[in-house]
Amino acid sequence: MLGPLISSTGHAGLRLQTQNLRVLCDPWVSPGGAYLGAWFPFPDNSHLRAVPGLWDAEWVAVSSAHLDHMDLAFLSALSDGVRVVIPEYPSSAFRDRLCAAGVKEIVEVAAWERLPLNDRGDWLTAIPEQSPADHRAAFLIVADGVSVLHCNDAQLSLSQTRRAMVEVGGPLDLIALDASEPRFRAVKRLVRSVKPRLVMPYAGPACFLDPTLAQHNQHNQHICEPGELPAETLRMFPGDSVRIAPTTHDVIRDPHWEGFAYSKHLDAYASSRAQEIAEVWAAHPDPGAGSGLAARFKEHFVRLRRLSPYFLERITMTVRFDVSGADGGVWDVDLGTPHSQQAPQYTFGVESRWLDAVLSGEIQWEDLFLSRRLLIEHTPDADGTYLFGLLKHADAEALRAIEDYDKRDPNATVTLSSGDRAFEVTRYCPHSGEDLAEGAVIDEAPEGLVLRCLAHNFDFSLTTGLCLNARCEPISVAAPA
Numbered sequence: 001m002l003g004p005l006i007s008s009t010g011h012a013g014l015r016l017q018t019q020n021l022r023v024l025c026d027p028w029v030s031p032g033g034a035y036l037g038a039w040f041p042f043p044d045n046s047h048l049r050a051v052p053g054l055w056d057a058e059w060v061a062v063s064s065a066h067l068d069h070m071d072l073a074f075l076s077a078l079s080d081g082v083r084v085v086i087p088e089y090p091s092s093a094f095r096d097r098l099c100a101a102g103v104k105e106i107v108e109v110a111a112w113e114r115l116p117l118n119d120r121g122d123w124l125t126a127i128p129e130q131s132p133a134d135h136r137a138a139f140l141i142v143a144d145g146v147s148v149l150h151c152n153d154a155q156l157s158l159s160q161t162r163r164a165m166v167e168v169g170g171p172l173d174l175i176a177l178d179a180s181e182p183r184f185r186a187v188k189r190l191v192r193s194v195k196p197r198l199v200m201p202y203a204g205p206a207c208f209l210d211p212t213l214a215q216h217n218q219h220n221q222h223i224c225e226p227g228e229l230p231a232e233t234l235r236m237f238p239g240d241s242v243r244i245a246p247t248t249h250d251v252i253r254d255p256h257w258e259g260f261a262y263s264k265h266l267d268a269y270a271s272s273r274a275q276e277i278a279e280v281w282a283a284h285p286d287p288g289a290g291s292g293l294a295a296r297f298k299e300h301f302v303r304l305r306r307l308s309p310y311f312l313e314r315i316t317m318t319v320r321f322d323v324s325g326a327d328g329g330v331w332d333v334d335l336g337t338p339h340s341q342q343a344p345q346y347t348f349g350v351e352s353r354w355l356d357a358v359l360s361g362e363i364q365w366e367d368l369f370l371s372r373r374l375l376i377e378h379t380p381d382a383d384g385t386y387l388f389g390l391l392k393h394a395d396a397e398a399l400r401a402i403e404d405y406d407k408r409d410p411n412a413t414v415t416l417s418s419g420d421r422a423f424e425v426t427r428y429c430p431h432s433g434e435d436l437a438e439g440a441v442i443d444e445a446p447e448g449l450v451l452r453c454l455a456h457n458f459d460f461s462l463t464t465g466l467c468l469n470a471r472c473e474p475i476s477v478a479a480p481a
């Protein structure tokens with residue numbers, strides 16, 4: 001049977017192979033896990049490191065700088081000539097981290113831009129989430145005429161998913177996505193609306209093998225099973241594959257999983273990673289008295305405070321850091337405009353060793369949050385949206401993109417074209433605010449050309465601006481200036 005062979009590489013990763021193409025998406029296979037030895041793929045995918053097919057990719061698509069997607073140890077060990085494809089985000093932070101890790105061939109793809117993968121018509125595009133608050137993206141790949149939407153943990157809107165269908169000219173053959181809680185209901189709605197041929201839920205959240213974090217595993221129990229989603233669902237373990245032809249598919253199981261039981265897995269898995277976890281601790285010793293941690297901490301926040309007046313205005317709170325270790329202390333940071341000087345609304349409890357990793361630039365604040373090697377307490381009324389945004393991005397360009405997104409002008413217009421005709425139209429849909437720059441297509445209808453908002457399929461005449469199939473305010477339509 002012809003058609004691409006799609007293999008699970010565990011966690012949120014897959015490999016696509018045809019006779020003329022080898023693409024890896026979000027491989028996370030390094031033995032040391034991610035986020036300071038906190039996260040590990042679940043179930044264990046380490047047997048794949050011995051599979052040559054993991055290492056012979058021509059293209060590696062990495063959706064985000066999250067360390068369970070951007071496996072720096074793996075990426076920096078790939079042979080020269082392997083091209084690493086990343087989505088274009090508002091800041092260069094993702095590319096910079098890859099460059100610093102020694103990744104040489106980086107190809108940035110703008111949203112919806114088609115990147116040819118060979119000279120046989122196979123292509124890939126990136127679909128970033130609409131809000132720049134999180135830098136996550138899906139990849140849409142078409143190979144041998146079969147379409148794969150690798151969503152990983154990106155939360156695409158319905159309109160984006162419908163536009164992906166328009167791009168490939170029909171239903172998607174495979175959607176691979178995170179269907180774990182708390183996303184399961186939204187994923188179910190999406191799948192019901194777009195009716196892909198096949199759905200591949202990723203294996204579920206990571207697990208915590210460090211005994212100091214084992215309590216977090218209690219949340220990792222929901223595994224999406226066939227029958228739970230309204231489409232044919234492939235339950236794939238790392239190494240399992242499916243050959244997808246235009247009208248048929250064939251699942252090939254990895255014999256590695258014969259006799260596997262989740263109930264017996266975690267303890268043995270934790271023992272097998274004890275060495276790697278011990279190495280993470282050894283690589284991050286307590287900085288010791290006189291290390292200058294407090295001074296570096298202060299400098300760090302002086303820099304953060306300068307990044308975005310817009311964020312500071314919205315944070316306006318005192319944040320306490322309760323830092324344990326020989327050189328630690330209790331340090332309050334005033335994040336506000338004007339200076340807030342209040343009782344702390346957020347308190348972060350953290351060991352000096354992990355804080356040091358952030359201050360030295362080894363990891364980002366978001367990595368530390370995700371590692372759970374930091375305790376967070378807050379007052380009941382505290383709103384941490386902008387505080388976490390500031391810490392998570394710590395980058396002026398990324399913060400400015402969020403500010404611009406927050407301040408979207410409801411009267412903005414955008415130019416869209418069809419063939420050689422262009423129209424300047426209302427940018428945000430009058431129904432429910434969909435960004436028509438991305439979430440709309442121009443189509444022929446009996447009434448003439450229409451602009452179809454893909455969020456809820458409302459059609460607007462490109463002659464009059466009137467909504468033709470629902471009760472809705474019109475859009476403005478003009479010839480571009």
Ligand code: FES
Nearest residue numbers: 429431432453456
């Ligand atoms: S947002 Fe509902 S149709 Fe546009």
